[in-house]
Amino acid sequence: MVSKLSNETIDLYECFKAYDVRGVVGQSLNAEAVEAIGAAFVDVLTLDGQDVFIGGDMRPSSMTFAQAFARGATQRGANVVMLGLISTDVLYFATGKHQNAGVVFTASHNPGQYNGIKMAKSGARPVSSDNGLFEIRDLAQDYLDKGLPAANGRPRGNISELDVLSDYAAYLRELVDLSKIRPLKLVIDAGNGMGGLTTPAVLGDALLPGLPLDIVPLYFELDGTFPNHPANPLEPENLVDLQTAVVEHGADLGLAFDGDADRCFVIDERGMPLSPSAITALVSVREIVRVKGEGEEQPVIIHNLITSKAVPEFVEKAGGIAVMTRVGHSFIKAEMAVQGAVFGGEHSAHYYFRDFYNADTGMLAAMHVLAALGGQDLPLSELGKEFEPYVATGEINSKVEDKTEAIDRVLKHFADRPVEVTNMDGTTVAATDGSWWFNLRPSNTEPFLRFNGEGSTAEIIEPIRDKVLAIVRSSTN
Incomplete structure (x- = not known):
């Protein structure tokens, strides 16, 4: 006896990446697919009879997906603990403290039409392509196509709720004591993401006694459609509002969180980013x-x-x-x-x-x-x-069909230079005198060759950057 999930065709190979699940809602990811993933998550990681944490971010589909995942997980015998609205690092805290596996529904910094799943084993250990993620994908696809199997005597799991935000906030305050620092004024741009929930809990007085921090909130309203700017602080244009606000308010610094608030970017009092x-x-x-x-x-x-x-x-x-x-x-x-x-x-x-x-x-x-x-x-x-003695180029992408050929052309250009070449994660070329280095790293999922470089001065690294990019891009189709 099987429980048929859907007649729609969803190809999970489109949304399962190396480290997580991410796709367009309704196209590569829907509730039926998520239910199948929940069942496969329990089966592959042998979690029947154990507690599984489930939470989600502020995206419109996150809570619907969390409930769908819970249906699949409980049908395969897991006891689901719903954490509600959480950031990704709150999930890691919960799985670490309670030693249970769990998932959070988020697409991090991607636009509002996306959603996805970040998974963790007990102790916040990652679930990736190296240790079970693709096995979950394959089994979930089978369940989606053929239906969930009967329980065969396995009791259906139950569902409960747990609020871990207070414990998370208290734990972080134990790790770094901010109670005795000099008063600081800071602007925090949550980008309408989960930082709008975690910041008041950890740095404000929503759950714990206040700290010597005067916080100017920017876009704290939880809104997964991102009405103000994309929640991706890695792109310089998404930091402009924060930079402006830091200067206007005379703040000591600014902080910007991405959509699921597991990354943080820092702006100094002049409105300039720290790398x-x-x-x-x-x-x-x-x-x-x-x-x-x-x-x-x-x-x-x-x-x-x-x-x-x-x-x-x-x-x-x-x-x-x-x-x-x-x-x-x-x-x-x-x-x-x-x-x-x-x-x-x-x-x-x-x-x-x-x-x-x-x-x-x-x-x-x-x-x-x-x-x-x-x-x-x-x-x-x-x-x-003090901590930025060198000049970095930042990551620069070039669309290249034959990435290997492009790298070979670059290496040929530098063959007669005093350089060292290493091949950990792409190709790194470094001057033997230590004055500059650059790395060319092919994307695993897109036709991009990613360039990163650094030099003792801008005058040293900028000509290297320009030459390498010219060579790479001359080989594009």
Whole structure:
């Protein structure tokens, strides 16, 4: 006996990516598909009889999808615990504290017509293409096409509710004490995303006693149609409102969260952004000093290969060990666990903490910045300057059909130069004197070749950038 889900044809290969699920609502993802995914999630991870957490962001379809997932999960014997509206890092907190698997419905920074699923095993361990995500996809597709199988004596799970926001907020405040910093004025742009819920809980006085923070809220209304600007602070145009507000209000700094509030971007008092590499270096030094004070001799910091070379330099200067990984949260989290690392950072503003179950949380990184700034008298522009000694190009995409051929052409151009070439996650070319480097990394899902570079000065790196891009783009079709 099977329970047929739908006559509609949904191809889950369109929305299952390497690290999560993401697609256009009604086209590559609908409630019937989500129900099948919920059932497959339980079966593949053998969660029958166990609690499974389910939450969602503010997108119009998130709660509908959460309920559909719950139907599929309970039919396969899991006990569902509904967390309600949550950010992605609240899910990680819940799965870490309670040691249960869970999912959050979100499409992060994507436009409102998208939704998706981020999954975690117990202890906030990631579910990716390396450890079960594609098996869930394949089984869910089978269930979607053929129907959910009968329970065969397996009792249907029950559904309960749990509010974890208060515990999440209290836990973060335990990790970084902001009660004694100097008073700070900050503008926070939530982009109509989940930062509008988590900021008042953690940094405001909605659930806990107030902190010496004067917060100017920008777009705190939860609205998954994103009426003001896309909730993607990685794009400079989406920071303009925050930059303007910081200057107009005479604020000490600005913070911008993406749609599911797991990433945080920082603006100084002049309205200028601090790079995620600078934040990675700043937080790394703070965490190294803290754990060395607790007796840890050589704390490990993880960073991906696109972060500034200043990151390992600051780590080693502070007495830590820097370990480089490929780009991507599953690689970072896996290496965090293997190395017992205290902290990890990526150029995309994902920040990972051992004390947060090796998971990423933009809010905790923001609290470290507030603690560093509020613990001394310099403005953020001066404090941040120390951690940005080099000039970075940022990520630049070129549409290229034959990515391998384009990289070969670039390597041929630099063949007679004093350079070193490495092949971790794309191709990195670095001057032997340390004055510049660049990386060309093919996208796995789009016809893009991604360029990132850095130099001792703008005069050094800009001609390198322009030459490499000219070579790459001359080979486009």
